[in-house]
Amino acid sequence: MTHTLHRYRKNNEKADDYVLLSMAAQGFNSINAREKLVEVFKIMYSENPDNIGDDNQGGIYTGKKIEEIIENATDKAYMDSVFSSKDSLGAVLNKLKEADLGISVTVTGDMDDVFEVMQDVELKPHTVNLSLGYFGKKELLPDEDILEIVTMCGHSMVCKDHVQYIMKRVEKGIMTTKEAAQDLARPCTCGIFNVKRAEGILERCYRGKEEA
């Protein structure tokens, strides 16, 4: 899976958007991994993520309760979360390092920033997955603002038509940007849709329309 990698950013600008994924390696350290994965999940949750979930169960914006995710986690759980600042990323990585659980963790975000935070907490990058962006019939893609929003659900569960509809509701004052962002997070079953970033994008679009 590469569902956190190709999050679109207009003009490749920096974004406060750091996605964490954690899982056991099936056949290597997966037997009885549940407890460790739950511990990873609790550490992520302790640093106030903007979204959190388990790929196999759902995230907090799909209606899952934290206790429910913990209770139903299995050795095959994929624990996911997203943070909106380098400080909180540093804090969670530090706790994960200290806990020394032996479970793999990846961080998706601006590579320079991620490497810098890792250096601060004395962690070494092991392997990277780099993005070369989109190819093919790019005219089929939605416009850039919508693309930024829909690509925050890496399984493409957030529909561009729904985003357009929500944007109109914000424009008409029926919804706040916060309510809109939370609604858009609902289809993301993994818990990696960054609600805070979505709110920022919606605000940017709304302000742009007002100024026009």
Add this chain to the structure above:
Amino acid sequence: MQINSELCLGCAKCIKFCPMKAIEMENKKAIINQTLCAECGVCHRLAVCETNAFIPCVELPWPRSLRSIFSDPVTIFQETGCSGRGTEEMKTNDVTNRFKDTKYVGIAVDVGRPNVGCSLKDVEKITRVLALLGVEFEKLNPISYLMKDFNTGDLIEEVLDEKVISCVIEVLVPIANVPEVVDELKEVAKDIDTVFSIGIICKVEKDLSIPVIPILEQRGYFVKPSAKTNIGLGKRI
């Protein structure tokens, strides 16, 4: 996915949630275009319909079941035990050592996302090009299970008409061959009815350098500033 027409009120509220534009109105009722529907389950999971008119198929027949395997993130692919479209790839490389050193690099071609979808015919066009280049296909990847012949990249005929939201083709290539493979992918991109994104997996050297980056940049490719990093916390038991 099906809609119970007796329960449908024709409000059309569900249409905007379908990433494949598969929900249509006919005679004031919503119906699902079965050719377009990728069985992702979003419409049902979100409970957008106030009369609960959506009926998911309990067991999809082969090869339609592939739609759900690739498109619904909560469907498990039995052969790999993984949910979704790909494998653990580099996410557990600190444990598996699948990408041992920087001599070999992984390439993940992520077809159909976002909100475009793809047919497995388009996927076959890409696997054929990759096979001609002599790449090593990742055996645990669901697309590899559908491949008739790794030397030609042909998929089994019966699956070609299936439509999915997205899938990932994963291959391993010698680092020196990466520019040539990306060049060829760029060429085949002109011949498909969808989009794909390319991910390049490379181990990080002790001095924190990433040898594949200068190779790609020299060929004129722009490596996006955002990447996925395995932070090296995993251990074998």
